Amino acid sequence: MKANKVVVLGGGVLGSQIAYQSAFSGIDTVIYDINDAAIDAAQQKLDQFPDQYAHDLGATAEQLAETKARLSLTLDLESAITGADVIVEAVSERISIKESLYKSLKPYIGEETLLLTNTSTLLPSQLIGFAPNPNRFLAMHFANQIWVHNVAEIMWAPATPQTTIDDATDFAKQIKMLPILIQKETSGYVMNSIFLPMINAALFLWADDVADPQSIDKNWMVSMGVDRGPFGFLDIMGLNTAINIEKGFLANTNDERYQRIIDKLQILVDANQLGVATGQGFYHYPEPEYQAAAFTQV
Amino acid sequence: MKANKVVVLGGGVLGSQIAYQSAFSGIDTVIYDINDAAIDAAQQKLDQFPDQYAHDLGATAEQLAETKARLSLTLDLESAITGADVIVEAVSERISIKESLYKSLKPYIGEETLLLTNTSTLLPSQLIGFAPNPNRFLAMHFANQIWVHNVAEIMWAPATPQTTIDDATDFAKQIKMLPILIQKETSGYVMNSIFLPMINAALFLWADDVADPQSIDKNWMVSMGVDRGPFGFLDIMGLNTAINIEKGFLANTNDERYQRIIDKLQILVDANQLGVATGQGFYHYPEPEYQAAAFTQV
Numbered sequence: 001m002k003a004n005k006v007v008v009l010g011g012g013v014l015g016s017q018i019a020y021q022s023a024f025s026g027i028d029t030v031i032y033d034i035n036d037a038a039i040d041a042a043q044q045k046l047d048q049f050p051d052q053y054a055h056d057l058g059a060t061a062e063q064l065a066e067t068k069a070r071l072s073l074t075l076d077l078e079s080a081i082t083g084a085d086v087i088v089e090a091v092s093e094r095i096s097i098k099e100s101l102y103k104s105l106k107p108y109i110g111e112e113t114l115l116l117t118n119t120s121t122l123l124p125s126q127l128i129g130f131a132p133n134p135n136r137f138l139a140m141h142f143a144n145q146i147w148v149h150n151v152a153e154i155m156w157a158p159a160t161p162q163t164t165i166d167d168a169t170d171f172a173k174q175i176k177m178l179p180i181l182i183q184k185e186t187s188g189y190v191m192n193s194i195f196l197p198m199i200n201a202a203l204f205l206w207a208d209d210v211a212d213p214q215s216i217d218k219n220w221m222v223s224m225g226v227d228r229g230p231f232g233f234l235d236i237m238g239l240n241t242a243i244n245i246e247k248g249f250l251a252n253t254n255d256e257r258y259q260r261i262i263d264k265l266q267i268l269v270d271a272n273q274l275g276v277a278t279g280q281g282f283y284h285y286p287e288p289e290y291q292a293a294a295f296t297q298v
Numbered sequence: 299m300k301a302n303k304v305v306v307l308g309g310g311v312l313g314s315q316i317a318y319q320s321a322f323s324g325i326d327t328v329i330y331d332i333n334d335a336a337i338d339a340a341q342q343k344l345d346q347f348p349d350q351y352a353h354d355l356g357a358t359a360e361q362l363a364e365t366k367a368r369l370s371l372t373l374d375l376e377s378a379i380t381g382a383d384v385i386v387e388a389v390s391e392r393i394s395i396k397e398s399l400y401k402s403l404k405p406y407i408g409e410e411t412l413l414l415t416n417t418s419t420l421l422p423s424q425l426i427g428f429a430p431n432p433n434r435f436l437a438m439h440f441a442n443q444i445w446v447h448n449v450a451e452i453m454w455a456p457a458t459p460q461t462t463i464d465d466a467t468d469f470a471k472q473i474k475m476l477p478i479l480i481q482k483e484t485s486g487y488v489m490n491s492i493f494l495p496m497i498n499a500a501l502f503l504w505a506d507d508v509a510d511p512q513s514i515d516k517n518w519m520v521s522m523g524v525d526r527g528p529f530g531f532l533d534i535m536g537l538n539t540a541i542n543i544e545k546g547f548l549a550n551t552n553d554e555r556y557q558r559i560i561d562k563l564q565i566l567v568d569a570n571q572l573g574v575a576t577g578q579g580f581y582h583y584p585e586p587e588y589q590a591a592a593f594t595q596v
Binding site for chain 2: 148
């Protein structure tokens with residue numbers, strides 16, 4: 001399958017990245033959002049990508065101009081959806097919101113149009129019942145900064161036809177994503193199924209006063225030969241987001257160690273130390289201590 | 299504290315690395331081992347380090363010659379121990395073996411000599427009772443390839459004096475290790491407390507048929523921006539070692555998912571696919587697939 005028109009529903013952090021990457025890959029792309037404020041916010045995000053693509057990928061001025069010309073934003077669902085080969089849904093993680101949005105697509109969506117959800121926390125089986133064409137629906141999950149961390153985790157419901165999986169795989173490649181096939185529905189896909197236990201293990205050590213965040217990151221960075229430790233990742237994720245994730249683990253396990261993590265994170269969040277977003281988390285930004293050579297020098 | 303003579307008890311994988319690094323750092327260093335076969339095996343390991351230090355650290359021929367001159371191997375415990383400032387114990391992880399070795403040091407060891415155990419799985423409290431001078435005993439844990447991954451995790455028993463912790467920290471720095479202070483006795487120190495949950499999470503995905511090892515590693519490598527995934531690390535660790543670790547988790551948790559991991563690993567081990575050590579594990583060696591650019595290309 002080759003997509004000629006892509007629609008992204010919701011121009012938030014990931015939605016705007018997916019749309020820009022699609023347009024950058026040569027596809028006419030439309031962002032649909034629900035009101036002027038959302039469109040303005042999406043446009044502000046889009047305006048930052050040309051510099052990043054030039055810096056990170058060496059994109060030329062011509063490529064960036066073409067990308068801009070292929071990309072539009074609209075409040076009109078009918079014109080957005082009509083003729084779309086692929087629709088990527090990147091709205092809030094509430095089932096009720098996704099349900100009403102999927103139902104509103106019904107009058108305009110083509111029979112063969114792929115509907116992909118970028119959900120991080122829900123399973124395809126929880127949403128497929130609302131899809132206009134259930135056989136053309138699955139989950140495609142993107143990592144933040146998709147132009148650098150270009151993976152697309154592809155997860156489907158038990159009854160999804162192989163042709164739909166194949167078409168989604170083709171689309172991932174068309175927008176230069178490395179497709180990762182998840183053979184069985186799994187909360188967290190592959191990436192978060194590994195990343196969150198790693199992050200939790202580091203948070204437990206901190207909450208239990210075994211070692212401070214800087215020592216833990218130094219240890220990880222030197223032992224693994226990588227340039228960022230768990231607390232550096234937490235600053236990128238945002239400590240407010242981390243609290244929400246830990247609350248989920250607390251609710252699911254009733255393990256009181258998660259409460260200790262939440263309490264310690266809350267102190268930082270209350271002091272507006274959310275991480276990269278506020279310029280201060282476990283490290284200072286834009287030049288966090290861990291990026292200096294001295295951080296891991298003896 | 300500044301060490302002028304270091305003894306390493308046991309010239310195995312880590313013991314030989316610690317001794318070579320100590321000698322490379324300008325300290326007269328002796329490896330003690332229990333029989334000629336062990337001494338020969340240690341010598342064979344030592345013989346490989348000059349090339350690696352030259353390649354990885356740019357060590358000069360003069361430095362390597364001086365290192366060799368500072369390093370000796372012996373079967374004579376008395377001459378090894380006499381006058382040593384630091385003793386690093388790197389023998390098998392059996393309490394009974396460590397107990398009898400520690401007791402045999404008593405007649406020769408100086409009152410101020412530091413005795414450091416490189417144990418990976420035991421806590422200082424479990425061994426301190428056997429130490430000739432309990433106040434001068436703690437755990438210093440090294441990562442494999444210590445000349446590159448130069449961390450020393452330092453863990454002590456509740457009653458250990460601060461001066462001993464300070465002296466151990468000085469010694470770590472003297473042999474160019476980044477000291478990581480573990481403030482509370484913790485099985486697995488910092489590193490394995492984070493690394494093993496990450497590895498287990500990846501193994502669960504494999505054992506549950508959620509994704510294949512190559513897909514999991516690709517996903518991790520691109521998403522995290524690192525050059526090796528969990529299964530690449532497992533090949534380095536050795537799949538036989540991994541089975542032993544997973545058996546420990548199975549015994550401690552009674553979680554039958556560990557049995558599925560063990561069963562799948564056992565198939566590879568039975569086929570002599572132990573990882574880097576046998577040239578075949580999840581990948582082929584010496585040039586594993588994941589090191590080729592094509593591995594993560596779209």
